[in-house]
Amino acid sequence: MHHDPLPPVSWPPALDALQAEVRRRTSLLPVIGIVLGSGLGGLADQLTDATAIPFGDLPGWPSATAPGHAGRLLLGRLSGVPVVALQGRFHLYEGHPVGLVVQPVLLMQRLGAPVVLLTNAAGGVDPAYGAGMLMLIRDHLNLTGVNPLIGPNDDTLGPRFPDMVDAWDPELRTVLRRAAAETGVAVEEGVYAQLLGPSFETPAEVRMLHGLGANAVGMSTVVEAITARWAGLRVAGVSLVTNPGAGITGAPLTHEEVLAAGEAAGPRMIALVRRFAEIVASS
Numbered sequence: 001m002h003h004d005p006l007p008p009v010s011w012p013p014a015l016d017a018l019q020a021e022v023r024r025r026t027s028l029l030p031v032i033g034i035v036l037g038s039g040l041g042g043l044a045d046q047l048t049d050a051t052a053i054p055f056g057d058l059p060g061w062p063s064a065t066a067p068g069h070a071g072r073l074l075l076g077r078l079s080g081v082p083v084v085a086l087q088g089r090f091h092l093y094e095g096h097p098v099g100l101v102v103q104p105v106l107l108m109q110r111l112g113a114p115v116v117l118l119t120n121a122a123g124g125v126d127p128a129y130g131a132g133m134l135m136l137i138r139d140h141l142n143l144t145g146v147n148p149l150i151g152p153n154d155d156t157l158g159p160r161f162p163d164m165v166d167a168w169d170p171e172l173r174t175v176l177r178r179a180a181a182e183t184g185v186a187v188e189e190g191v192y193a194q195l196l197g198p199s200f201e202t203p204a205e206v207r208m209l210h211g212l213g214a215n216a217v218g219m220s221t222v223v224e225a226i227t228a229r230w231a232g233l234r235v236a237g238v239s240l241v242t243n244p245g246a247g248i249t250g251a252p253l254t255h256e257e258v259l260a261a262g263e264a265a266g267p268r269m270i271a272l273v274r275r276f277a278e279i280v281a282s283s
Contacts, residue, residue, distance in 0.1 A: 006099025007151025008158075011106060017059040018103070019110045026051040028075045030084035031281050033108030033233075034273065037089070037120035037220065038255075039262015040240065041070050043078075043270050044087045050076030055088070060100070064088040067255055073104070075111070079274050081281040084108050092144060093198035093219055102148045102227035106157075115172065115234045115280055117273065118224055121258050122192060122216035122239040123201065125209045129216070129241045132265045134187045134272065136176050137168050137237030140222045141193040141214055148227045158230035167229045172236035172280075179275035185268045190215030192239055194222035200253045206245035216241050238272065240265050 006014075028051070036043055044050075055071040056063040064071025071088040078085075086108075090101045105116050122135070129135065153160045173189070180187040193209050195201065197219030201209070209217055216239045228235045242261035243253060 005151055006097045008149055008154045009152040011099065011103070011157065012154060014060055014103060015106055015110050018107050021058055022053065022073070022075070022107070022111060025053060026075045028082050029112040030075060030082045030108065031113060031115070032081065032083045032277050033105065033113035033116040034083055034085045035089055035104065035116070035118045035224065036085060036087050037240070039121050039242070039259040040119050040266065040269055041087045042263070042266040043273055044070070044072070044074055044085060046270055046274065047074055047076035047078055047083070047085065050074050062096070064090070065094055067259065078277050081277040083277060084111050084113055089220060091219055092146065092196050092223070098146050098148045098223055102224050105224045105228045105233065106231055109231055109233050115236070116228050117276065118221045118235065118237040119269065119273070120218045120221045120239050121242045121262050122218040123243055123245045123253070124241040125193070125206055125217050125245050126190065126215040127244065129188065129244070131241065131243050131261050133241040134185065134265065134268060135192070135216050135239040135241055136173055136187050136189045137192045137239060138173065138189050139168060139191045140225060141191060141212060142222045142226065143193050143195050144223060145196070146223070148223045149230055158232065162230040164226070164229060167225055167235060169234045169236055172234055175279050176236055176238065176272070176276055179272055179279055183271040183275050185272045187272070188215070192221060192237065193217045195219060201245060209245070217245065238269065240269060
């Protein structure tokens with residue numbers, strides 16, 4: 001684990017520098033921020049008039065290393081709706097401090113987006129979920145052992161003790177369900193658990209997660225959601241369940257099957273996110 005602390009009090013200068021660099025390149029004001037998870041980067045190709053900034057060109061951001069993550073910040077239009085999209089993300093398992101992992105959602109807010117949609121590829125904990133299922137995130141379990149808000153708080157950004165009762169915005173979930181109905185995309189709704197990774201869960205861990213009420217599990221998203229809520233963003237999320245969890249089928253898990261499932265479900269995810277953006281922008 002990377003031990004350079006990046007507590008909330010240190011974030012404003014970093015965000016100032018990031019914002020300045022993005023604004024040097026584009027004046028687009030996004031109405032939605034979208035984080036594209038493993039295998040879901042195809043949505044980036046749907047953006048028009050896009051300005052693409054590699055992570056490595058942004059101050060303090062390393063290049064992306066996770067397979068299936070291109071590592072670019074994109075500002076453009078999706079169905080005419082101005083959006084900022086993160087193609088790839090930073091993960092705790094890469095050794096990044098949690099304070100870096102959560103910077104992108106705060107940057108999205110700085111650039112003007114009041115709403116953030118977090119997507120990910122996840123393992124199915126619920127035996128009823130088949131590969132390729134899209135799950136709207138209703139609630140989460142933070143099982144990483146870390147919290148991005150540890151350390152001196154910055155009261156200008158958010159409160160010391162942020163409320164998480166409706167961390168996953170109920171109105172935005174309604175919008176997602178409407179978008180799914182209008183695009184003919186099947187969705188479930190459930191609880192997402194974040195673990196550190198990078199090893200996949202053991203069968204015993206999947207049984208534990210099931211007992212704790214999780215429906216899907218992954219290695220991202222929750223720390224970003226906590227930070228976004230703290231900062232006053234409205235948060236929605238969709239997990240692509242790429243495979244049944246360990247021990248459910250007895251088959252070993254690979255990152256390749258995660259990426260393959262992401263590719264297969266890409267068109268459904270794109271249709272859902274595109275319609276979601278249209279509805280949010282028009283409301």
